[in-house]
Amino acid sequence: MTDSILEARKLTKIYGSNVIFKDIDLKVAEGETIVIIGPSGTGKSTLLRCMNLLTKADNGQIFLDGKEITAPDYNEDQVRQQIGMVFQNFLLFNHLTALDNVMIGLTKVKKLPKEQAREKAMEELKRVGLADRADHYPGQLSGGQQQRVGIARALAMDPRVMLFDEPTSALDPELIGEVLGVMEKLARDRMTMLVVTHEMGFAREVADRIVFMEKGHIVEEGSPDDLFYHPKHDRTREFLWKITELYGKKEKEAGGNP
Amino acid sequence: MSDFFEFFTRFLPDLLKGASMTLLLTAEGLAAGFVLGLLATLTRSYGNKFWRGVAIGYIELFRGTPLLVQLFLIYYGLPGLGITLSRELSAFLALGLNSGAYQAEYLRGSILAIGDNQMMAGRSIGMSKWKTIWHVILPQALRLAIPAWSNEPVSLLKSTGVVFLIAIPELMAKAKSIAAKTYDPIGSYIAVAIIYLAMVYLLDAMLKWLERASRIPGFEMEGRKA
Numbered sequence: 001m002t003d004s005i006l007e008a009r010k011l012t013k014i015y016g017s018n019v020i021f022k023d024i025d026l027k028v029a030e031g032e033t034i035v036i037i038g039p040s041g042t043g044k045s046t047l048l049r050c051m052n053l054l055t056k057a058d059n060g061q062i063f064l065d066g067k068e069i070t071a072p073d074y075n076e077d078q079v080r081q082q083i084g085m086v087f088q089n090f091l092l093f094n095h096l097t098a099l100d101n102v103m104i105g106l107t108k109v110k111k112l113p114k115e116q117a118r119e120k121a122m123e124e125l126k127r128v129g130l131a132d133r134a135d136h137y138p139g140q141l142s143g144g145q146q147q148r149v150g151i152a153r154a155l156a157m158d159p160r161v162m163l164f165d166e167p168t169s170a171l172d173p174e175l176i177g178e179v180l181g182v183m184e185k186l187a188r189d190r191m192t193m194l195v196v197t198h199e200m201g202f203a204r205e206v207a208d209r210i211v212f213m214e215k216g217h218i219v220e221e222g223s224p225d226d227l228f229y230h231p232k233h234d235r236t237r238e239f240l241w242k243i244t245e246l247y248g249k250k251e252k253e254a255g256g257n258p
Numbered sequence: 259m260s261d262f263f264e265f266f267t268r269f270l271p272d273l274l275k276g277a278s279m280t281l282l283l284t285a286e287g288l289a290a291g292f293v294l295g296l297l298a299t300l301t302r303s304y305g306n307k308f309w310r311g312v313a314i315g316y317i318e319l320f321r322g323t324p325l326l327v328q329l330f331l332i333y334y335g336l337p338g339l340g341i342t343l344s345r346e347l348s349a350f351l352a353l354g355l356n357s358g359a360y361q362a363e364y365l366r367g368s369i370l371a372i373g374d375n376q377m378m379a380g381r382s383i384g385m386s387k388w389k390t391i392w393h394v395i396l397p398q399a400l401r402l403a404i405p406a407w408s409n410e411p412v413s414l415l416k417s418t419g420v421v422f423l424i425a426i427p428e429l430m431a432k433a434k435s436i437a438a439k440t441y442d443p444i445g446s447y448i449a450v451a452i453i454y455l456a457m458v459y460l461l462d463a464m465l466k467w468l469e470r471a472s473r474i475p476g477f478e479m480e481g482r483k484a
Contacts, residue, residue, distance in 0.1 A: 052382065054378055054381060054382060076381075077381075077384045077385065077386050078384070079384075080381060080382055080383065080384040081383070081384030084382075084383075085382040087378070087379065087382075089375070091375050091376065091378065091379035091382075092379070093376065093379065093380075093394050093398075094376075094398060094474070094476075094477050095394075095397045095398045095401065095474055095477060104383075104393060104394075105383035105384065105385070108385060108389060108393055109383060109384045109385055109389075137474055137475045137476050137477065138476065139474070139475055139476010139477050140475050140476045153383060154382070154383065157383055157384060
């Protein structure tokens with residue numbers, strides 16, 4: 001795969017004497033959806049934040065469209081316009097309406113004229129099914145709606161890649177479906193996506209590739225079929241068995257959604 | 259009682275002149291203090307090590323010493339260094355610098371509460387650090403700070419009384435001269451107390467209005483959670 005959009009080479013992150021992850025190699029190809037799974041505390045979220053330079057990696061390189069973005073003096077703000085991010089806790093701008101949340105990047109970063117920005121922002125809200133909530137403040141929206149605004153905010157910048165950091169972990173079970181639905185649609189439209197999640201249904205149905213990470217290392221990666229039905233490592237099998245059991249139950253309680 | 263009423267109405271025009279000077283000093287001090295406090299707290303929260311030290315030094319110095327000492331050092335002390343300032347400018351500087359140190363602290367609390375998360379969200383769509391501070395952090399932090407910050411205008415209004423000691427003709431100075439003229443210090447100071455009380459009452463009403471007008475649906479809850 002030479003046509004990778006986003007690539008990490010020997011990426012290492014250390015907090016004090018605590019190695020979060022070490023020598024991670026990861027390539028994300030155009031239009032690909034990669035799901036990263038693994039036990040909590042294995043550095044998945046930190047890896048994601050390193051990929052768009054929100055956190056500085058201690059070692060290794062990251063390339064976006066073949067250019068090294070970890071090079072000193074590279075314009076980080078430019079990079080982040082091209083790598084959208086969706087957070088576990090939504091992190092909407094609480095003083096702005098849904099529409100303004102999506103618009104602010106267009107007017108303040110991309111410097112679009114107001115009318116053009118508003119039109120584009122409305123389009124993105126439509127894309128996540130929230131056009132009728134445009135003038136609501138985050139405090140007036142459900143968690144699922146907030147997260148969809150978060151997705152629209154990131155999409156509005158027309159990013160090359162979208163990063164999702166456990167986008168449904170903070171949601172009540174009955175609200176998870178609407179967010180996963182939007183993500184599925186994005187994947188079908190061939191948006192390039194790197195997703196950290198515990199939603200095994202989503203991973204199995206939507207991912208082109210699953211990466212299993214544990215204790216700061218990539219243990220195994222492959223197609224959903226490979227990982228779910230023919231895992232090479234015992235740890236992968238164990239983890240998947242445990243988590244499918246756990247989340248399968250939750251999904252059933254929530255009334256479906258594979 | 260009717261004696262006092264007569265006394266009060268007789269000196270009211272003079273007292274109101276003093277009161278308007280008091281209000282002017284409060285407004286100036288509050289405005290200067292707001293700019294200084296904002297700068298100090300932003301520097302303290304987001305500046306480099308050197309500027310952070312400068313900001314902390316300023317805040318600690320002016321919160322840790324009495325306003326009266328600051329006023330005297332500026333008015334009587336600075337001439338020793340070859341800097342002579344007028345009474346008015348000295349009063350303005352002392353009140354502004356003092357209030358700035360307190361306002362910095364009120365703002366800091368709410369900037370901490372809005373915190374790193376909103377900074378991360380702003381950076382994630384490509385905003386620079388200072389753009390995020392301006393468009394994301396401050397609009398929320400300032401709103402969140404209003405209830406605690408509301409102490410400052412009232413407290414500053416009452417503190418302006420000390421500047422009569424460098425002979426600024428504000429409300430306290432008027433009271434003193436009326437007391438001397440009439441040999442009725444009790445009546446004179448009661449009259450002044452009533453005027454202070456009325457001004458504080460008005461100020462409180464304005465601040466309540468500000469708090470209501472800047473409210474955002476669902477935001478207070480979010481702020482408290484954060």
